[in-house]
Amino acid sequence: MTTGSRNAERPLVSVAIVGGGPTGTAFLERLIANAGQFASDANIEIHLIDPYPPGGGRVWRHEQSPLMWMNSMAEDVTMFTDETVRCAGPIVPGPSLDEWAATVGEGELPDADVLREVRALHGMTFPSRRLQSAYLAWVIDRVIGQAPNNIRITRHQTLAVDITDERPEGAALGGVGRQVVHLLDEPSVIVDAVVLAVGHLDAEPTPDHRVSARFAEQHGLFFIPPDYTADIDLDRIQPDEPVIVRGFGVAFVDLMVLLTEERGGRYIDGADGLRYEPSGHEPIIYVGSRRGVPYRSKIEYRLQGRRPPTPRFFDNEAIATLLATQQRIDFRTHVWPLLSKDAIWAYYFELFRNHPDRTTMPWSEFDERFSALRIDDPQVDELVAAAVPGDADRFDIARLDRPLTNAHFDTFDELQHALREHITADRARRADPMFSADLGAFYGLLVGFGQLVQVSGSGQVIPRSLIEDINGWWMGFFSYYASGPPGPRLDQMVALSKAGILRFLGADMWVAADEQLGVFRAGSASSDHVVSATTLVEARLPQASISRTRSPLLSSLRDRREISEQLLTDLVEGIVVNTGKLQVAPDLRIVDADGQRHERRFAVGIHTSRPAAGTFARPRTNALSFRQNDAAARALLELLAADIGAAASKSLEADLDVA
DSSP: EESSOOOTTEEEEEEEEHHHHHHHEEEEHHHHHHHHHHHTSSSEEEEEESSSSSTTTTTOOOOOOOOOOSOOOOOGSSSOOTTTOOOOOOOOOOHHHHHHHHHHGGGGGHHHHHHHHHHHHHOOOOOOOOHHHHHHHHHHHHHHHSTTTTEEEEEEEEEEEEEEEEEEETTTTGGEEEEEEEESSEEEEEEEESOOOOOOOOOOOOOOHHHHHHHHHHHTTTOOOOOOGGEEEETSOOTTOOEEEOOSSHHHHHHHHTOOOTGGEEEETTEEEEEEEEOOOOEEEEOOSSSSSSSOOOOSHHHSSSSOOOOOOOOOSHHHHHHHHHHSIIIIIIIHHHHHHHHHHHHHHHHHHHHHGGGGOOEEEEEEHHHHOOOOOOHHHHHHHHOOGGGGGSOOOHHHHHTTTTTTSSSHHHHHHHHHHHHHHHHHHTTTTTHHHHHHHHHHHHHHHHHHHHHTTOOOOHHHHIIIIIIIHHHHHHHHSSSSSHHHHHHHHHHHHHHHHHHEEOOOOOOETTTTTTEEEETTEEEEEEEEEEEEOOOSSSOOOOOBBOOOHHHHHTTTTTTOEEEEETTTTTTEEEEEEOBBOOTTEOOOOOSOEEEEEOSSSHHHHHHOOSSBBBBTTOHHHHHHHHHHHHHHHHHHHHHHHHHHHHHHHHHHHHO
């Protein structure tokens, strides 16, 4: 499908965007928004390549279970820049998901089910992924529809399998090589620049997972390595079969839904709360993880006052000082004291200003005394104890992070009861605006997430700390605290537990392959109970890995050394750390295995060495994804403008020769 027109008298430049999901859509919007500044007198041809429908792509396609929900509220999702975004390109406002839903017409929606959902939607609703798919389809249609006449967009609903350089003499503007994008079942397209926006990447199993897979094959068991849950064939899992699941995050929630409600069970509201009525097709699910508890429920209220004005301690000045004085930055030593202090300060900012009856001193006094202390100073705990009498009102990150530390239960039933109480209490707290200070901390962490990019992308973080602390613990804690499931999902967990279908293993979960019995076994530090099962599921997405990627496109480029994984060499510790991510330069150009940037190849998204925070942007937060896409789009357009100038000069020289 092609949209737009072409003026034959203008020079022609072209771009291919590989990946038409949210990442590719967001980049396309910035490319079109900036095009007028760089190439208003040229024809621009854009090829958008994705085997799935444009806008939603694979993850957000319409063709999936309506029971699959987003983990974000409708008011917290936008694809459009706003006045807070600090970027060089023009701001082009547009509606957030809930604003779009309030105005969308019936004829713009794919079916009656999505229409009913739209009509019932409000800002704090957690929409289905099918509704988000409809929004994303509308977004890309709007972006394309508002493109100026000199831009033509062609959609290719197929797979890109390779990219090669075209090097014949005179084949490109300015005499430089163009890019040939090879498609699975269509003719190749030849363009001046390529952008990879391929989102989450499938990967072959790790060595550990291959061991589990071989064990399962030898004993007739079923092993599911990390994968995108909605695409897993779960039909082999039988009713009443015990299933061990390792991982208690958002991937587990999807699995839980597909193995229960999707199989015909239903939830019934009763006097004692939510109750699950089984269909008889459900397995028995045993779930555990390092923490042993699910991610914290999404907060379902708004701040009682204004947003905490962070960053306050982990601000640009502090980051500049850190980068200037520390050539080897350790997250725990140099960054976390500042980032966590911002989150704690933001928590108490909301508590003192909007719930003063639960404090013993004015905010101004607490602020002054707190700000003067290092966060690891024992006087901080003394100050909080004096100023905040209620234990439930104190923000304790260590206790939040590992709520089952040192907890051991005499019986498995006691563990089940304790976990249900924990989940119920978390659910209630995240729905009660009396605890709005939790949301203050959320905003402190969210701003810190954006600030951290300046440090993690500096090249000065100790590789071990980047992998273990930033990409490991910090990302895990942030997701656990700030990016958990909607509250109703936790209600469902409790109901499934009471029905005996969901059973909690606890913290520091272990899994073993029992060669003698030919089964998987699992237990935890929380109890002495051990379970056996014929199915083991690793409930999480695959880690980024260019070396293990299943993408034919990235495999081809990797095998020719035209892309590389991010390798971090630490000469002091004598180690090389592989993040698995696609190496890109600061301007998001792709870097090959010899460390050379490719001038005509760019990459954006979560799979790169410079990822943005999240697939979607939260409105009015100066989202990093907008800023990154804007900078990359402008770098690409500068390249095209140079091509146009070179072509014009060559044409002029030819005219002069003729004259």
